Amino acid sequence: MPHPTDIADNTSPGAAQRSSLSVALVGSGGAGVMTAGNILLEAAATAGYYALMTRSSGPQIRGGEAAAMIRIATHPVECMDDRFHVLAGVDWENVHRFAAEISLAPDGVIVGDPGRGEAPLVFSRSGAAFEPLPLARIAKEISGGRANMVLLGYLAALLGLPEDALRQATASLLGKRPAALEASLVALAAGREAAPAAARLVLEPALAGPAARWLVTGNEATGLGAIVGGVRFVAAYPITPATELLEWLSPALASVGGVLVQAEDELASINMIIGSSFGGVPALTATSGPGLALMTESLGLAVAAEIPLVVVDVMRVGPSTGIPTKSEQGDLNIALCGLHGDAPHLVLAPNGVADCLQTAQWAVALAEALQAPAIVLADQFLGQARAVVDSPRDPRLYGKRLCAAVGSKDYQRYELTADGVSAMAIPGTVGAAYTADGLEHSERGTPSSQAADHVAQLGKRRRKLELHDYGALWADIEGAGEFAVVTFGSSTGPVREALARLPGHIPPIRLVSLRLLAPLPRDRLSEALAGVHKLLVIEQNESGQLFHYLRGVADLPPESSSLRKPGGQQFNPGEIAQHLIEWSGT
């Protein structure tokens, strides 16, 4: 049986050039690790590579140890690799805390200043060779020179990144500070000079130029998708890891004539956006698990009063405060089932950094078309990862609400229509004034405690979601065969890469990555799984929330099982590949 690291597409030791290399830049707070990481990422992008950067830091608000983890590849990447090829330390202060996140390849390299001592044993015992680089001494010789820039120059040379790309990226990030830029360029050159002439770890040449690529985080992509979809009002309360989404949205909304309001809490956030949407202005809030929990009562109101809105949950490790800076797919249950009463609503999940744009935009379009709340389950990994991606295709999905016309005759807000969608009167519309109500109501909107009205309105609210044609976006379906994997969200990246590493080693495996989780298009899922004998559900949580949900609402093959891993550490492709080999019985 092959070992998944042996069949990985790029980690085979000794290869002259690699299609993917991973670098971890570490150091204490203020050492400039993140600046160097961002420049490296942008340089890779400029040179025509795909790339992905995640970051990790100590629990301190400021000044703690930091790690910028960067993967550069000739092909699109949606997850980190199993191992890092280079560990580069500006210093080693407390960086042993990243041991679980930074697993070094045995043929890897550790770069650091010998004056700062040796790299922590947890790293050096991987077998990686230590390459001494007198950072402090080189930096000291340069006026305004900094160790992080010397290290960056060295790294770029080591990986085979063109010098021009690095200079261009540095100018792009530091251009506003000419003195710092000048010193940095000198330091980069000095670092490059210190690098070995014939490096062992070199990237294959990039296949194409950087044309038509984006450098974007999932949170930014989500924000853009929301605005392009039509959102013009956002109310939200700061929470990690959703805050950057709000910080991106605030000026962006203002520039397109929208507004972002910082609410006093999440109860206010959700009700402010309900107010905005009732007023006819498409609205969104973004939060994480604890905030979503606070919003669930009012999500029930949005269901009952039929108010379109979008709630983005950038999931983090829960329950409670959990680990705010780490990712987990643990809010699926509350998103699906957290509402009181029978409350049909939409739940969507982006399955990649770029896909955050499409999924957010679709969520706005669906919420508006169906006059229902939509929960978008992004997560910390997708939200905060910065990636070089192919330009996202514009899905051309825009919020379009069925509105009551001026002077509607005998207007009934909650009319029992065939498709369940009834015209919504926007305040200001003459002759159609009504009261939107969380109380059960008649077709006219008048509060009613009659069972018949309840049954009729429940049916209306369910019908409008069930009868809608969701098209092909409900899932990404790839491959064929009698084996299938179903997954969602940020687990899709490593699953997809694991499958790409396996052809020829195991029977073909289909991939179904669900973008629409509720209402689950059961018929389409059955179609997608036709002929499948053995099914594996893969997700990043401890209890198997997706697995149990699918078992409850869908017809799964009798041989269905679950692969799950709690949050805190992302799946890597190798561990999934390993499991797929065992699971598929080869």
Add this chain to the structure above:
Amino acid sequence: MTEAATATIPVPSDYKSNVKPVWCPGCGDFGVLNAMAKAMARLGLRPEELAVVSGIGCSSRIPAYTACYGFHGVHGRALPTGTGLKLARPDLTVIVTGGDGDGYSIGGNHFLHACRRNVDLTYIVMDNRVYGMTKGQPSPTTETHWTSKLAPLGTGINEFHPMAIALAAGANFVARGFTGDPNGLADIIVQAIETPGFSFIEVLSPCITFRPEQKDWKKTVRHGNLSSTADLALAARQIFSDDGMNLGVLYAGARPPYRPPIGRGRVAAADLAAEFRI
């Protein structure tokens, strides 16, 4: 109401719906509904330009009894809903309504921040110092020694002081009205709506079912006893030496409302993608 009717001089009945209130006969909230309708007619606003937003409780049923656009949301969150509506639709006149439990207990935090944020809203709280819809439990404004099934010995807790809180938190207009005086109350509502920023009106609105002793309020209130000032210190002195029965406008300030611009974009949404292109 029809288009033709709006062309004529509006009358209070134009602003009432034909939905029958759930309130007990003699409930103070009927008077508030009447006063609101009078105020709307005096202002000459068209019903569809008005939105009445509420939370949960007896008084929060009021939106459906008006002919305006209404929103009857969840308990305690009327102010955020009204805030979102007004910020998204500054062209609408938004009136937020509710009771003492809704506004000062479950919604207390929003009360503070609505005063502080100073959005151009009018907040009318019908205070009967009891939870009526759940049949007689003490609210934040209930007197310490008032006994009930839930608090047989009384609450033992000091009463909340809404007008003092509103002043301290930054409301731009603070007044007290009485439902037994619909004309006086209508005057206050008109003034509140016309004053930019967050206007707070405490309305003494008796619950004759669970607090029958409040029938006496019509004898104990003092009309026009509060004197309107734009001086915060004077207003504070006045409200802290008040027994809760003085009526009128306490404070009318000139703090500019919070009004972030909406609808005036200079960039097309799709152009926002430019910053991500390599």
